[in-house]
Amino acid sequence: MKRAKVKSLEALNRQTLKARINIIISIIFFLCLILIFRLGYLQIVQGDEYQEEIENAQYVEINQSVPRGEIYDRNGNLLVGNESRPAIYFTRHRNMNNSEIMDVAEQLSEYIHMDVDMISLRDKQDFVINHYHDEVASLMSDEYTLLQDGNISRADFNEEFYNRADEGFVDELLSEEDLNILGIYVEMVNAPELNPAIIKNEGVTEEEFASVNAALDDLEGISTGMDWERYYPYDSTLKVIFGEVSSPDEGVPRELLEEYLAQGYSRNDRVGKTYLERQYEDVLRGEKEQVKYSTDKSGRIIDQETVESGEPGDDLYLTIDIELQLELEGLAEHHLMSLRELAEDVNARDAVTGEIDYTIIPEHLDTVLLVVQDPNNGDVLAMVGKQIDQDGDIVDFHYGTLTSTFVPGSSIKGATIVTGYQEDVLDPGEVLLDEPLRFSGDNPRTSFFNRDSKIPIDDQEALMVSSNVYMYKVALRLAGIEYEEGMSLPHDITGAGQKLRNGFSQFGLGVSTGIDLPNEALGLSPDFGQYPANNYLSLSIGQYDTYSALQLSQYVSTIATGGKRMEHSLAKEVRGSNMNEDGPVLKTFNPTVLNNVNISEEEWQQVHDGFYDVFNTHDQSTDRYGTGWDAYHELEPKAAGKTGTAETYKDGDGVFNQTYLGYAPYDDPDMAFSVIFPNMPYTIPFFPAQYFGADVVNKFYELKYGHEAEAPFDYDVGWFYPQLEYGDY
Template sequence: MESKKNINATAKEKKLLKALHNNPSKVILKRVNALFFIIFALFLILVGRLYQMQIRNKAFYEEKLVTSGTLSTLTEGTARGQIYDAKNQPLVTNKAIQTITFTRGNTVTADEMRQIAIKLVTIIPDSVKTDTLTERDKKDFFLASPENLAMVQARLTAKEKIDKKTGEKLPESKLYAKYIEKVTDKEITYNADTELAAKLFKRMNATSNFATTIIASGTFTAAQQAVLAENERTLNGIGVGTTWEREYTVSPLTSIIGTVTSEKTGIPLEVLDDYLAKGYSLNDRVGTSYLEKGYEEILHGKNTVKQVTVDKNGNVTNEKTLTKGKKGKNIKLTIDPEFQEGVQNILRNNFEMMQAEGYATYSDGAYAVVMNPTTGEIYAMAGISHDMATDDIKNDVLGTIQNGFVPGSVVKMGTITAGWENGVLSGNQVLDDQPIEIQGSAVKQSWFTRGQVTPISAVQALEYSSNTYMIQTALNILGQPYQRGMGIFTSRLEESFQKMRGTYAEYGLGAATGIDMPGESKGFKGEEPTAANYLDESFGQYDTYTPLQLAQYAATIANDGKRVAPHIVEGIYGNNTDGSLGTLEKKIESKTLNTVAIDLENVKLLQQGMFQVTHGGNMATGKNIMENASVNINAKTGTSETFKLNENGMPVYLSVNNVVAYAPSENPQIAIGVMVPNTIIREDGETTHANQYITRDIVNLYNTMYKFK
């Protein structure tokens, strides 16, 4: 069967070959005719399609041509969350501001933007806020006119248009720089209207393709808004919207609120990558300091995301909201403004008394921080700074976290702790309070022994504020117990410095406190590890600390050795429908940073020593604190002696006057750090006790307002 098929195929091929051989033109003609028929059929189909598109469905395709185009995604910021005090009163709000916006298409020319700006000037009030102008900005506006550009181009010689090195024509960017040089001062001497138009043009010209920028803000009447709407076709890309500005209540706390960037500034360059990774846009306004920065992601809110359609001519034809924006959440502080103001007044009243008594001439001011020792909530951050040239005083809340001063004897609980941690003290150990005589150094002795040898315990060392007990402890940590007339080997000096500072840091001295906002100082650690500085460190005469660090130090002792992070924000709140403070969404919880590495029995000894400071015998150093106090107060005072030269070149001896305290003694509910630096020491050795009275007055104020439990 297969063989038969092959025979038939061969026969057909032979027949075809014979036909081609006998009449080849006839076969080719048939094929050409078939090809022409196919081409003609395709042509008819094409004509029919063109008829459908250009005549029958012309309107449909014209509309499709206009509406089709490029899709672009835009991100717009929303109103920022607000900040409230503990009484629900706003410290920071948002003020709505009317704006004129410009959305830039991808084909708009400089001349078109120039004409839009000139048209806008005839509509909007001249009081609107917009950009400032440089000389270059004015020249850019001048050259945006094609006529002006052509006129200036004609001022260039053929030689000026050629690159001297290559002989080629200069690129347009370099030519434009030469055009700028050719514009005269007279040509950019603008009247007020033209200058405003130039300012608007500057913002428009700086807008990226498909982006929307605020080019002016102010108050626009209904009539002006109506005119803008009527001229929408000739004001291509112009719209009317609203934005917000931060409004800050006048308060001593304003300085710790911080600041927010403008929309023009946007995200600072140094943190740009971090914010972009979190979904921010380049022109988003962000907090740059203190609470605004510390709680940025809470306050910022959710941006609006829109999809913009741009036609073939670069005109924006449609906007579609993909994600609806949401106002940022609010934060509420732990600080009652009435208590804060009360502490401010206590500082001011006591400092004014110091001025009247002649103690405050060289003082930097006075500072106090009040916090809850178990939760870390800050109840007051009060400060006043003193201008020594004018003798004026003003509020300085930031000084509580940024200004460092020598602490004096308040560090002595830390020094005793270092002795316990390093195994050179045991419990309430007794040491001889005695004059310390070291080769090459002046004799160091305590104020109360007058050169005599007096055995005292650790608790008594705190009550009497013994310097020599601390020096001997420091020498023991160094591995060189005190001997009269001894020299000091320095091979372990740096290591011993680190040990002592490490213990202090467990209390928050010389360390970050963990406060919930950026900007705090850790104080200053001296950089000369000499033997003299090491011994001075042991009784608070070398490194410097902030008032907040002193308050955390007191709180740690009151809290049985547990150091908690101070926080100024009580909670995060939502928004009511009118944008005001809503319900609590998250409470800021207490955060324990560490526990001091000593037994509770030893912590109790420190607490007992602080009780004796205010309740002890004649040699107790803080008894003024308990004068007219409403509850028992535990405290440790601190002074240090230094000097300044007066205008006559004579030395004036000065002292810091500090206190760390907590109350009530039996059930601590507040911890306090007070610093009053550089008060005058009189010739009879007397100096102010304002630090002690400030401490007492703060405790009494708290008890009056809230009643200790």
Template sequence: MDFNQAFKKKYKKQKKKKSQLPFRLNILFIAVFLIFSLLIVQLGVVQILNGEEAQRQIDQTENTPTEKSVPRGKFYDSNYDLVVDNKAVKSITYTPPKNGDTADDKLKLAEDLASYITIYKEEEELEDAVTDRDKREYYYLENTEDIQDRLTEEELDLDPSERYQKELDAITEEEIENFDWNHDLLNVIAIRKELDEAQELSSHVVVNEGLTDEEYALVSEHLPQLNGIDAVIDWDREPAFGETFNSFLGGITSSDEGIPQDRSQFYLANGYKRNDRVGTSGLEEQYENVLRGRKEKVQYTTSTRGEVLSSDVVVEGQRGKDLTLTVDMEFQQAVDEIVQEELETAINNPANNNGYLEDALAVVMNPQTGDILAMSGSHYNREDKEYENQAYRTIYDAHEVGSSIKGATLLAGYQEGIVDIGSVLVDESLYIQSTPTFSSIGAAMGPINDLTALEKSSNVYMGKIAIQMAGATYQRNEILHNFDYAAFDKLRSYYSQFGLGSSTGIDLPYEATGLAGSDVDQGNLLYMAIGQYDTYTTLQLAQYVSTIANDGYRMKPRLVNEIREPSGEEGVPGKVIESFEPEVMNKIDMDQKYIDRVQEGFRRVYTSGTARSYWSGIPYEVAGKTGTAERPQYNEDGDKIADTDNLTLVGYTPLEEPELAFAVIVPENGTEGETHKAHHEIGKRIVETYYDMQEEQSEEDEE
């Protein structure tokens, strides 16, 4: 074979091999294409037909969040003594899975949980908690097919809720009565009932009250087998001073209540869960955003069977911030004791046996800063014959306060140009048609000036200011001619500058502003000028006298003066986050010389006027005004059956740079004898106690 033939033969062989290679590659490419096509088809099936179920499985196994409560902020008084603390409470909670549990699942979980805990320790409590419907629902789960067979064709076609009710109704009374409802089974039903209360993705407290340490430990040990169950630490409020000041500290919802239903949209929009505990009154409600803290948020990874595989803290919890009060709790306790003791003395006085006196109220504040120093109210429960702390009445109950407001009336007269410093008017009985005789207490005083009108509490002097404010002319036994009824609003406008008849601005969620009289009879303008027409609260009265004491500057009352960071040291507040400065609400629209004149009149009330006999022995400078508003009592037929008086007292001390202002109301007191001392004794003892405590504090500081 020559060289050319050999080369051709070899070339043919190589060509044959090369021609086989693309064929094999084509086979391989086709195989790969078919495999990818099958994968794409399978992916489409999963995505389109089973996507929702697949996502549910992913969510269930990789994204199961829960939140753990943190302690609320604490309260401290003005001396940084702890007022409200938190008490740890062991709790068992249940958080339903995203896809929800079936009725059978919850029953099985309840049976498992019942082997470790008993919700109600007393048999009677357990029997009361499990209702007839609860028993029927359990019986239905155990006998579903049998009960469903009892329904008619029409009943089977009803919507699910109506059909379910028919099924429950199909269970006979005899079946319920003859079933063995033993303690263990009732416990299971009670637990299942609590599980049903849980909202989707919101943990619900199954039990906390009465939960023993042993039960808590058993549940904690078996959490992996109890899907959705957690053993957590919840928190209850623990006041350090019992009932003292509780009316204003306020309350919070229980674990079972959660957020109030009537405000659920508001709370849900602000990131709350339905079972979150929130402040419902007082400072707990007013400062909810400060006190609530930030919940710890934990994300669990669980298996499809609900077993916890791992957990991560995604948001660290933080206790709520603390509040420092303006109130010294020791002084508050002393004022509470004073008010109750003097109320008790008045009620036990024979001259007071009219059966109407039940309350004594007092507010003490710093007129220069608006700081509330004490708010106290004692109520006598005649049915139970017990004295109850009802301090909240100082901001909710409004009364006719009598002559205590004459300082505001005189200042209005000055400003209107009706009277001036030293103006003399005749104190005499006024006879106005269709109006009872209008006169001062006791004999007519004749010509008196403005200072005497305050010192001796002339009704007529103030009444004549009101008549001239209305632009009217007085003629004996006739109506007031040319009477301008706009005078009612004009006089109220002056009063509102002192806080009378308007909001005081105190940092509490609710506050009464009193009631304006609705009968615009001419004579009632005169009675309004002496505090016997419109009604005011004790707090309004305290702000009024504070405004006069503070040279016409009306300060906003406040109970909180600081917000502080939580402290790591027990019983010691953290650093200050925010400090609230005293806030001036308004300066009364009156010349300072007139305010000085009223201050002098208020001084004379205590040194030589209507309060002198009760205050002559006190070694401190005090100024203010007394008040008596007649409160006759009538039966259903409109017949008068008793005479009572609202006794009031306002004051401040010392005269220069006053530190303390007070208002006292003893409503519907007797009209004779020693009972008239009740308001004076309360005011006098408050002043004495304040100075005694100041002296003790000074001695301690020196040491």
């Protein structure tokens, strides 16, 4: 008998291990098979459903009305702020039809009351069609029968109803409740999907706000929150310059739509529309809240999560000094009304006595413009415009300082002198004869201070007494011509005209000042026309091209600083929003030099001395006065500047534009100003508007350095009338 073969213990262990491994592999294979079947099921059978869920959970930037950045003056005084107000919002879910929206409107109408004055006739007609079937059928019985029989379409039926149902018909049918529902519906139906739209944000009462809050679970898509609107602590002061923001209903204005959409805005975003609000939209706008919405298969919102909170806009600090602005506005109103009254008094007195032979139309005297700036850095400290309207009331015209241009007269003669230096046709201190210029076939051209004599004067005195003839001779030299009595005027002054205008542009005349505002007017620089030489000579004394108060301020500031033309600026810095405290400085707008007017120190000294003499000098040897001596010679600190008077027309009547430009202190200026009084009475001598400029200087140093307050100049007809009559003024 054979002996049985017995396996060793080691062999048995190997066999057991192998069996266990096979079992584990089988289990893993089985699990993988289950996983494959499960993935297949999810992808093939339920893939569309899960894809829809993914698509329905998405990030959306919503227009949840984050507060706009505020605007402050240079000293931290609030100029444009935000006023919070309660608001009712509606978020339209995907695929929500108009009938569902109407249902929500009917529910919401139980809690809030709408302003229904702006509901259109078409909206009322649509409401009647959908809710007053019997009345519509009665009005349009024949058409209704045709509609029922299928002989006309619903669109044709509705169109006929629109033509037939007038305002009286629909108003008689609609109750107050109907109109309230319709007012809500109109606001809701145009709401974009998944983006809260304001239903009511004006006049929301505490009771309305509380009752809607209590019923939110039953009001699909309705929510409550806070909205804001701009408010202006200083009322109308500079309001136009600050600009406008679009309303929640308006969104991005149509004319700006492409510009803002290209920057990533939505159509219903509130944006800056004009002036500073538009210029600094990127600073003031803030960051909208970003929300993740989840919707079900029907498109209804089932969940939302705030991914990024909205951030208010940054705050903009301006160069404007609001205290100075308000004080100068008061002075402007005083001088404008006083001058109008003076014109009326002189006119009335002359109607009785007939002692003067001037035509004075007080109604033409209706505007004053003023700019005050720091000449060293271009900061605009105040910009004032005032007008008298047809009712005799004072209204703001601040934007006129940059949008309206006028012929300035002799105030630009400093630029003519400098251009002569630069073109090497005039030496500093050069003496020329001021004499009547007699050209062939032309009337004599003279200076106001000298009608018939030959008076030798240099460039400094030419500025002091405002010699027209000196400027004419410089202009002729720019054209390569020396004056000779009886000579003919040149026909081709194209090159000389360009030289003169180029010289003016160095000072900011006829070009942009760089002001950070849209709509700046550059002024008119017309062709020299049928009489080119005559018009060219007129240009040299400020009687041809037109400039704004802002340009004239930059011009005189460039002279004040010895040729450094600074870019005008209203923005001083940007600060982060920090509730009621000054936020951190995020950006500073540094002064920018646009160009330098290059002449020698000796030449600059001649110009500065001439401007000083205009305000301060009475030459006793000749008994000649600077043209601004009356108003300015007693100022402390001493100022320098230039006056100008230009002949022009208003409504066919001859008038004068008067300009007064200056800076102070004359030897180390920290302020400069430009004043324009257009349409002044056409009289020789002129109405004394230059006292406004003196009051501006006094007020500046009163506010900045605590100088003693000076009463504004008082225009007294008893004092002024004899001077007007006898020509002493």
